Amino acid sequence: xxxxxxxxxxxxxxxxxxxxxxxxxxxxxxxxxxxxxxxxxxxxxxxxxxxxxxxxxxxxxxxxxxxxxxxxxxxxxxxxxxxxxxxxxxxxxxxxxxxxxxxxxxxxxxxxxxxxxxxxxxxxxxxxxxxxxxxxxxxxxxxxxxxxxxxxxxxxxxxxxxxxxxxxxxxxxxxxxxxxxxxxxxxxxxxxxxxxxxxxxxxxxxxxxxxxxxxxxxxxxxxxxxxxxxxxxxxxxxxxxxxxxxxxxxxxxxxxxxxxxxxxxxxxxxxxxxxxxxxxxxxxxxxxxxxxxxxxxxxxxxxxxxxxxxxxxxxxxxxxxxxxxxxxxxxxxxxxxxxxxxxxxxxxxxxxxxxxxxxxxxxxxxxxxxxxxxxxxxxxxxxxxxxxxxxxxxxxxxxxxxxxxxxxxxxxxxxxxxxxxxxxxxxxxxxxxxxxxxxxxxxxxxxxxxxxxxxxxxxxxxxxxxxxxxxxxxxxxxxx
Amino acid sequence: xxxxxxxxxxxxxxxxxxxxxxxxxxxxxxxxxxxxxxxxxxxxxxxxxxxxxxxxxxxxxxxxxxxxxxxxxxxxxxxxxxxxxxxxxxxxxxxxxxxxxxxxxxxxxxxxxxxxxxxxxxxxxxxxxxxxxxxxxxxxxxxxxxxxxxxxxxxxxxxxxxxxxxxxxxxxxxxxxxxxxxxxxxxxxxxxxxxxxxxxxxxxxxx
Numbered sequence: 069x070x071x072x073x074x075x076x077x078x079x080x081x082x083x084x085x086x087x088x089x090x091x092x093x094x095x096x097x098x099x100x101x102x103x104x105x106x107x108x109x110x111x112x113x114x115x116x117x118x119x120x121x122x123x124x125x126x127x128x129x130x131x132x133x134x135x136x137x138x139x140x141x142x143x144x145x146x147x148x149x150x151x152x153x154x155x156x157x158x159x160x161x162x163x164x165x166x167x168x169x170x171x172x173x174x175x176x177x178x179x180x181x182x183x184x185x186x187x188x189x190x191x192x193x194x195x196x197x198x199x200x201x202x203x204x205x206x207x208x209x210x211x212x213x214x215x216x217x218x219x220x221x222x223x224x225x226x227x228x229x230x231x232x233x234x235x236x237x238x239x240x241x242x243x244x245x246x247x248x249x250x251x252x253x254x255x256x257x258x259x260x261x262x263x264x265x266x267x268x269x270x271x272x273x274x275x276x277x278x279x280x281x282x283x284x285x286x287x288x289x290x291x292x293x294x295x296x297x298x299x300x301x302x303x304x305x306x307x308x309x310x311x312x313x314x315x316x317x318x319x320x321x322x323x324x325x326x327x328x329x330x331x332x333x334x335x336x337x338x339x340x341x342x343x344x345x346x347x348x349x350x351x352x353x354x355x356x357x358x359x360x361x362x363x364x365x366x367x368x369x370x371x372x373x374x375x376x377x378x379x380x381x382x383x384x385x386x387x388x389x390x391x392x393x394x395x396x397x398x399x400x401x402x403x404x405x406x407x408x409x410x411x412x413x414x415x416x417x418x419x420x421x422x423x424x425x426x427x428x429x430x431x432x433x434x435x436x437x438x439x440x441x442x443x444x445x446x447x448x449x450x451x452x453x454x455x456x457x458x459x460x461x462x463x464x465x466x467x468x469x470x471x472x473x474x475x476x477x478x479x480x481x482x483x484x485x486x487x488x489x490x491x492x493x494x495x496x497x498x499x500x501x502x503x504x505x506x507x508x509x510x511x512x513x514x515x516x517x518x519x520x521x522x523x524x525x526x527x528x529x530x531x532x533x534x535x536x537x538x539x540x541x542x543x544x545x546x547x548x
Numbered sequence: 549x550x551x552x553x554x555x556x557x558x559x560x561x562x563x564x565x566x567x568x569x570x571x572x573x574x575x576x577x578x579x580x581x582x583x584x585x586x587x588x589x590x591x592x593x594x595x596x597x598x599x600x601x602x603x604x605x606x607x608x609x610x611x612x613x614x615x616x617x618x619x620x621x622x623x624x625x626x627x628x629x630x631x632x633x634x635x636x637x638x639x640x641x642x643x644x645x646x647x648x649x650x651x652x653x654x655x656x657x658x659x660x661x662x663x664x665x666x667x668x669x670x671x672x673x674x675x676x677x678x679x680x681x682x683x684x685x686x687x688x689x690x691x692x693x694x695x696x697x698x699x700x701x702x703x704x705x706x707x708x709x710x711x712x713x714x715x716x717x718x719x720x721x722x723x724x725x726x727x728x729x730x731x732x733x734x735x736x737x738x739x740x741x742x743x744x745x746x747x748x749x750x751x752x753x754x755x
């Protein structure tokens with residue numbers, strides 16, 4: 069397998085459609101992504117963990133281990149997505165008219181993401197999650213047919229409902245504090261100190277609503293149906309943005325809630341997470357078995373990974389490190405798979421797995437990357453997801469929850485077999501119609517190779533500063 | 549101050565039972581007026597903060613959002629149907645939800661707090677029922693906006709009003725949600741369906 073030179077297959081312009089090139093869109097996206105990535109790495113290298121947390125902008129924002137970890141993840145992944153989008157803009161004149169709005173919305177989305185991850189105020193964090201949704205909805209709707217617009221509306225509707233439930237939860241917490249004579253200021257660091265240890269009914273209701281709402285944003289059952297629909301119908305770069313970037317702000321919100329209520333009796337909330345996680349895994353397993361469309365299959369794999377994360381969080385301290393490793397790995401796996409799926413689609417113009425039989429002979433590099441991404445998704449060694457799943461399973465055993473352990477193992481096995489049955493013939497199968505090999509550009513290959521390298525590093529050798537960062541975040545939610 | 553709460557409740561409940569889809573912007577504006585009245589009463593005395601919060605509620609929730617919604621509904625050119633399908637079953641569920649909303653938490657609170665909580669609970673409940681009973685996008689958008697207004701009313705249960713930046717942030721989010729939502733649904737489906745050339749969906753979307 070070799071990557072050919074920088075030759076790309078340009079898509080001809082549409083007849084009758086004026087080609088309005090936006091030459092600055094790609095460089096602006098890549099420039100922003102590169103600047104954000106370099107700034108994040110520089111801050112990480114120059115700021116010892118012992119000096120964190122650092123507050124700024126009147127304590128509305130904080131740089132602590134949690135925000136540092138997720139800034140690193142989202143900006144690394146976004147760099148890859150930006151390179152992909154830039155390359156797409158160069159080779160596809162049909163997309164040129166949309167590039168201006170797509171670039172503006174993507175940049176607004178990323179600014180909201182970065183600020184949201186650093187938010188030290190519960191309401192501000194909520195507002196930034198909603199803002200990322202509002203920026204992403206028009207991106208989902210970018211298409212010439214009506215269907216993406218309907219899907220985008222469903223996405224916005226589900227998100228608004230989920231976040232409305234989350235906000236109601238915040239209100240119930242406020243009501244609880246008020247009834248106990250405490251003025252709640254919503255600064256996350258202060259909330260942890262003032263929240264009453266003896267939680268009343270309002271506090272329990274508030275926590276349950278918040279986690280239900282945020283769980284829906286993560287794609288957990290029962291409010292999960294927006295996720296496969298949206299990921300399948302969106303442009304591939306938008307699917308990657310939602311799955312590998314936006315997903316993380318909801319994870320941050322869940323972690324912040326768990327950090328605030330760490331000292332409280334949160335048993336019932338953890339049971340809620342466990343039930344939502346198990347339900348999501350069962351649904352994902354059934355749907356993956358039925359999937360004949362590779363984008364939909366990746367989307368249901370995202371539902372299953374949300375289920376694993378929820379089950380891991382419900383176990384608590386024993387699995388905390390594993391959950392974080394899983395979240396970080398999942399971001400890179402999803403980005404790798406969606407971006408590669410975009411390349412496959414641009415050549416075959418279909419999402420049907422059967423039509424892509426023997427793809428590795430036509431697109432050797434993308435086919436191989438898709439295979440690698442699938443192996444990482446299924447939790448094969450040497451990838452980080454393998455290590456993370458082992459840690460989560462070991463944590464569940466330590467916690468003595470053998471029912472959850474059995475269910476998790478069973479569902480992961482079913483998903484493993486069903487995914488393999490759908491994807492492996494697609495990659496190595498015998499095609500119905502022979503196609504000549506397509507030359508692939510090196511520009512989009514670089515970030516994908518970077519993702520694979522990160523996944524292998526997370527599984528084989530996690531650099532010490534990253535391991536320390538993961539440990540510190542795990543400890544902040546009660547992990548070991 | 550019970551009057552604004554009663555007005556809000558009327559504006560939230562009446563359209564669900566008797567309202568048509570094209571009357572929804574009017575009921576939304578009425579809810580916003582009740583919210584502004586409640587907010588002014590909560591602030592007690594007039595200050596810059598109180599005035600700004602009032603102007604923000606009236607401008608965004610009583611004028612701009614209903615106008616955007618009205619434009620989206622008209623743009624679709626659909627028949628002026630009931631907001632919630634009128635049948636005995638839906639009505640019975642709606643009435644049961646309203647009773648439950650007022651029973652919830654009422655024993656522990658003063659009359660005003662119980663009424664405010666009842667109004668919030670009732671609005672959230674009928675919004676969810678509306679979402680379950682009507683799958684037309686304009687009705688779904690109305691349900692979302694009703695719920696957002698209920699959340700804004702919850703503020704009246706808090707000891708202190710939100711700080712102005714929080715008000716502004718919530719308003720901006722509300723406005724963006726209405727704007728993007730109205731843009732997404734405000735196009736008649738039949739007239740926009742056209743063959744999608746393969747090149748146009750090169751990167752994604754369903755073929």
